[in-house]
Amino acid sequence: MALLSQQQLQRFLLNRIDCNAGFKTTSKKNVSVANKERSRCCSAIAIDAPSSGLTDVARIKWGSTMIQGLREEMEDDVVLRSDDDGLDGFSFAAVFDGHAGFSSVKFLRDELYKECVAALQGGLLLSGNDFKAVKKALEGAFESADAKLLKWLEMTGEEVESGSTATVMFIRNDMLFISHIGDSCVALSRSGKAEVLTNSHRPYGSNKVSLQEIRRIREAGGWISNGRICGDISVSRAFGDMRFKTKKNEMLEKGVEEGRWSQKFVSRVQFNGDLVVSSPDIFQVALGSDAEFILLASDGLWDYMNSSDAVNFIRNQLRKHGDVQLACEALAEAALDRRSQDNVSIVIADLGRTDWQSLPLQQQNVVFELGQAFATIGIVSLGIWMSSLLSL
Incomplete structure (x- = not known):
């Protein structure tokens, strides 16, 4: 667990959140690891949502951020599209985590959305209460997008070994559909309890999916x-490759x-099929009155923070200021403070049902932060004391 930096300590003691209103667009070019400059791209939108019988829901508030960690390249991307694009009241969000180059992500960030919308007949199938039809449509959309990507990579010769994971969400106030390949993850906060909705597709481990x-x-x-x-x-499971x-x-x-x-x-090797596949896991999740927000992030977050910690962190951020964008940025910074070596991409959808200002801060998180603060003070004091001895 990383200790708070002096700048973070000052923020904590002053009880302030220091997030720049202006930000640097994430670069796709190489960034010096020695400089380890954190470049980021952020956005926040509020999307009008249709009535769904939950009268306390008015708007979905979105936040997104991407931060380049110690990787030489930024190969992640985030896509957000509102329900104004003909999705019959649903909004679209996706996180792409590329590898061996950015080319696959560059192709997919537009093409996968088009394939999904066409397969779903706009948003008609999403609203049709036929999960089998939605599942079949999204499976076909992923298969079609992957086939087109493979042809495009071979035709252009551009980073032909590149690939990308993809986790896609279609969200309405009362319903969530997820189409997922790779090792990003979606978590839902239900009355403060983290509910993990996806499984990582990795060829190691002892869990059922692995x-x-x-x-x-x-x-x-x-x-x-x-x-x-x-x-x-x-x-x-990934596109490309x-x-x-x-x-x-x-x-x-x-x-x-x-x-x-x-x-x-x-x-002696005899192949009988593809080793990496683009077949997605499809999930449908009902969003009742206890659903607070949805968190979608790349493995740069989840490899260094579990779902409960992430949900508690966001809730405490929203209690402080109610700004989902600031909460998103702070969570990404927290992942890097925990020594995440990867790029970190995050999307948060606040469903707009919770009066964050009325909820008390969780005591255990406050105690933990205080412990970090005092530990940092102790280290700084020790450093000053040692420096004074060396100067004698």
């Missing part, structure tokens, strides 16, 4: 080495050339 992914990969002729498919990639789909044999030959495995080993 074991299913490992079995699927092995049945397709692949293998797992050090928690990675063929010792290479650590997510088992043609070397694990249409170019598997070329991947084997390249591995022989690089000395990663022998020709004899390769001669």
Whole structure:
């Protein structure tokens, strides 16, 4: 757990949130790791929502942010679209987490939305109370988008080994649909309790989903080495990644050339399917009166903060100032303060049902922050004392 910096300590003692009104747009170019400059892109919108029988709901408030951590490139992206785009009262949000370049994300951030909207017949299927139809439509949209991406990558020759995870949400005040591949995650706050709605698609671990992914990969002729498919990639569902789909044999030959495995080993490999797939998990979640907000974030957050901590952090932020955008930015900074090495992308949808100012701060979080503050004071004092001794 990272201690508070001197700047954060000052913020804490003054009980202020210091978030810049202006911000730097996230760069897709290389950023020096030594400088580890945190570039960010943020946005906040409030979307009118239709009546859904919940009379206390008026508006959904959105916040989003992306911060580049110690990675050399920013390969994440966030997409938000309001219900004005013909989604029959639903709004769209997505987080993309790219790897081996930004090209796949660049293609998907527009194309996947178009494929989903077309497959869902605008928002008609979302409002039709037929989950099987929605599931089939979104599965088809992901499959179509991936096929188009693979053709585009091969045609352009632009970062042909790139790929991207994607977690997509369609939200109305009373209903949430999720279409998910990869290791981003969606969590829902219900009366302050964190409810995790998605599972990470990774080829390691002992949970049910991971074991299913490992079995699927092995049945397709692949293998797992050090928690990675063929010792290479650590997510088992993603867009792009043609070397694990249409170019598997070329991947084997390249591995022989690089000395990663022998020709004899390769001669025994027989592929029966794609090692990385774009088939999504689809979820439908009813949003009752106890639903407070929805949190969607890349693994740059979840690898360093669990869902309960993240939900409590957001709730305390909203109690202080009620600003979902500031809460979003503060959560991203908190992930980096916990030594997150990855890019961090976050979307928060405040469903507008909670009077945040009327809720008391959670005592355990206040005590924890005080402990951090006093620990930091102690370290600073110790540093000053040691400096004075050295100067004697």
